[in-house]
Amino acid sequence: MKARGLALQAALAAALALLAWWLYSNAAANLAARGIASGFAFLRREAGFEIGETTLLAYSAADSYLRALAVGLANTFRVAALGVVLATALGAAIGLARLAPNWLLARLAGAYVETVRNIPLLVQLFFWYALITESLPAPADALQPLPGLFLSNRGIFFPLPGDVPQLSGFNFSGGAALTPEFAALLVGLVAYTAAFIAEIVRAGILSVPRGQRDAARSLGLARRAELRHVVLPQALRLMVPPMTSQYLNLAKNSSLAVAIGYPDLVSIANTTMNQTGQAIEGVAVIMAVFLTLSLSLSALMNWYNRRVALRGSPA
Amino acid sequence: MSSAFSWIRRNLFSSGPSALATLAILWLAARWLPPFLDWAFAHAVWQASDPRACRDAHGACWAFIGEKHRFILFGTYPFEQQWRPAAASVLLILLWACSAIRRCWHGWLAAAWIAGLALIGALMWGGVLGLPYVENERWGGLILTLLLASFGLAFAFPLSILLALGRRSRLPVLRYACVGAIELVRGVPLISVLFMASVMLPLFLPAGASIDKLLRAQLALVLFAAAYLAEVVRGGLQAVPRAQVEAAEALGLSYAQAMRHVVLPQALRLSIAPLVNTFIGFFKDTSLVLIIGLFDFLSTVKVSLQDPAWSGFGVEAYLFASLVYFLFCAAMSAYSRGLEAAPARAAAAGLRRE
Numbered sequence: 090m091k092a093r094g095l096a097l098q099a100a101l102a103a104a105l106a107l108l109a110w111w112l113y114s115n116a117a118a119n120l121a122a123r124g125i126a127s128g129f130a131f132l133r134r135e136a137g138f139e140i141g142e143t144t145l146l147a148y149s150a151a152d153s154y155l156r157a158l159a160v161g162l163a164n165t166f167r168v169a170a171l172g173v174v175l176a177t178a179l180g181a182a183i184g185l186a187r188l189a190p191n192w193l194l195a196r197l198a199g200a201y202v203e204t205v206r207n208i209p210l211l212v213q214l215f216f217w218y219a220l221i222t223e224s225l226p227a228p229a230d231a232l233q234p235l236p237g238l239f240l241s242n243r244g245i246f247f248p249l250p251g252d253v254p255q256l257s258g259f260n261f262s263g264g265a266a267l268t269p270e271f272a273a274l275l276v277g278l279v280a281y282t283a284a285f286i287a288e289i290v291r292a293g294i295l296s297v298p299r300g301q302r303d304a305a306r307s308l309g310l311a312r313r314a315e316l317r318h319v320v321l322p323q324a325l326r327l328m329v330p331p332m333t334s335q336y337l338n339l340a341k342n343s344s345l346a347v348a349i350g351y352p353d354l355v356s357i358a359n360t361t362m363n364q365t366g367q368a369i370e371g372v373a374v375i376m377a378v379f380l381t382l383s384l385s386l387s388a389l390m391n392w393y394n395r396r397v398a399l400r401g402s403p404a
Numbered sequence: 405m406s407s408a409f410s411w412i413r414r415n416l417f418s419s420g421p422s423a424l425a426t427l428a429i430l431w432l433a434a435r436w437l438p439p440f441l442d443w444a445f446a447h448a449v450w451q452a453s454d455p456r457a458c459r460d461a462h463g464a465c466w467a468f469i470g471e472k473h474r475f476i477l478f479g480t481y482p483f484e485q486q487w488r489p490a491a492a493s494v495l496l497i498l499l500w501a502c503s504a505i506r507r508c509w510h511g512w513l514a515a516a517w518i519a520g521l522a523l524i525g526a527l528m529w530g531g532v533l534g535l536p537y538v539e540n541e542r543w544g545g546l547i548l549t550l551l552l553a554s555f556g557l558a559f560a561f562p563l564s565i566l567l568a569l570g571r572r573s574r575l576p577v578l579r580y581a582c583v584g585a586i587e588l589v590r591g592v593p594l595i596s597v598l599f600m601a602s603v604m605l606p607l608f609l610p611a612g613a614s615i616d617k618l619l620r621a622q623l624a625l626v627l628f629a630a631a632y633l634a635e636v637v638r639g640g641l642q643a644v645p646r647a648q649v650e651a652a653e654a655l656g657l658s659y660a661q662a663m664r665h666v667v668l669p670q671a672l673r674l675s676i677a678p679l680v681n682t683f684i685g686f687f688k689d690t691s692l693v694l695i696i697g698l699f700d701f702l703s704t705v706k707v708s709l710q711d712p713a714w715s716g717f718g719v720e721a722y723l724f725a726s727l728v729y730f731l732f733c734a735a736m737s738a739y740s741r742g743l744e745a746a747p748a749r750a751a752a753a754g755l756r757r758e
Contacts, residue, residue: 192415207733219718
């Protein structure tokens with residue numbers, strides 16, 4: 090039995106090695122035949138394309154591919170970080186609303202979750218992008234739902250302390266601006282992920298035994314204190330693992346930016362692949378970034394999970 | 405009357421905050437609902453052969469959907485042959501509906517699927533029974549989405565069982581190979597797997613060999629779905645009590661026999677509801693093939709907006725696309741909820757009997 094297992098594993102390892110060698114030799118022959126370079130030397134060459142959105146890092150077309158990819162990565166982080174914060178807040182609110190004693194509020198939250206979860210994210214992104222670019226007025230007639238906040242088909246403009254957006258020429262200047270691409274991506278990711286987070290929050294709170302709440306109340310705790318000191322600490326324990334995977338999903342889903350033209354990492358890598366023909370390196374860059382992200386996030390969450398886990402309970 | 409009144413009091417105005425929430429919702433509805441209904445229905449244009457009728461109106465242009473529905477549903481499939489993808493779509497939906505009914509879970513269901521898929525292939529490609537041949541570059545629209553999802557699941561599901569069993573194997577090489585494959589695919593976005601299939605795979609094939617673009621995308625989707633399904637199946641496997649395996653071994657069953665007759669039937673039954681949820685996610689994810697240039701349903705919707713005469717109706721077009729995807733996914737999720745409720749009902753009935 091032991092010998093059979095060893096033989097099986099040796100055969101499997103040999104087959105995998107053979108497959109890898111076959112793929113490698115094919116790729117080497119194909120690259121040579123097509124005159125495509127291999128390796129990462131191209132990262133130092135001049136990229137030669139403009140990037141529409143460079144908020145965190147300065148960039149011009151004369152910079153290298155490496156710099157362009159770094160700008161893409163920064164853009165991915167920008168939308169993912171903001172998305173995680175907003176989706177958590179919205180998701181928690183909707184999850185709590187689903188449990189509210191108010192019938193109307195609970196039904197509304199339930200309908201939101203059911204609708205959003207059953208429509209592909211890509212469709213929702215296209216919808217938000219169309220809504221912003223087609224249905225919002227030009228900057229000259231921009232909607233102003235709150236003083237200083239302007240919604241237009243050229244983007245969303247909001248005031249910073251001491252710096253209010255002003256209409257100058259055909260667009261706004263001053264304040265802070267979200268491009269239509271960024272706004273559509275952020276709204277889409279937040280709306281979509283919030284529906285999943287709401288379900289996690291709801292399940293987490295429902296998992297706390299009824300007796301715990303009764304005990305808190307009989308101790309004379311107010312509803313707020315009961316939630317803060319009794320229900321949430323127990324619910325969080327159950328919520329952390331699925332929340333982590335939702336955050337990771339949001340980061341991975343931000344790669345759909347390529348479909349609406351927000352220059353995230355995947356979209357810059359895509360342009361790079363098209364220009365240099367170095368598809369293997371391009372896909373490798375994308376995969377390396379996301380694998381690093383998912384592995385480090387799961388390590389972080391495992392550490393947190395150990396900290397909040399009950400002492401002495403089985404892992 | 406008084407019962408309705410007390411219901412309202414109990415459910416809408418039970419406390420100060422609750423009453424405030426009710427009033428806020430009613431106020432928002434009064435403000436936003438009438439303009440929306442005006443746009444979507446009262447001022448909407450339902451029929452027009454000229455886009456100018458839409459541009460003059462102050463409502464939604466549903467006429468756009470009417471004008472483009474053949475292209476949205478069937479893509480560039482030859483116009484007079486479009487009954488073929490229509491019939492194939494209906495057939496495929498019937499096969500899925502039938503597979504959802506517990507009474508149909510017999511050996512003949514597999515035979516029905518094979519026969520059905522062969523018939524769909526004959527309908528779509530043609531070249532037999534006097535049907536003109538249509539190359540698969542011209543397939544598009546809803547049928548392509550349904551085919552990508554169906555074939556994707558049909559191949560991913562068996563593969564996922566092998567991966568899940570491999571991940572729980574005692575042989576370290578096999579285990580690490582399966583863990584590596586599953587975690588690699590789950591750790592990266594689907595779009596990078598699709599890029600891998602569309603731009604990277606051709607570089608790894610021997611010179612002269614080539615795989616059709618549709619097939620390459622299908623391979624990527626199979627790989628992606630298999631990795632996610634494998635984790636669901638593994639959850640089911642973990643829920644089967646250890647004593648079941650030991651009992652099978654004590655009876656002298658081999659590993660394959662024990663898995664086939666004892667463990668897998670129980671594990672898969674336990675994971676039906678989460679499997680259906682993964683199916684829903686996968687059905688939605690097929691829309692990403694748009695990014696690598698395949699003509700699925702979402703792609704035909706997007707391309708139909710590029711007609712300059714009819715451009716600018718994206719909101720209507722994507723609402724329509726949302727509705728179609730929603731109908732499919734909501735049907736599946738209602739089914740999955742029913743499955744989750746069924747064991748609970750059975751357990752409750754069992755308790756009552758005792």
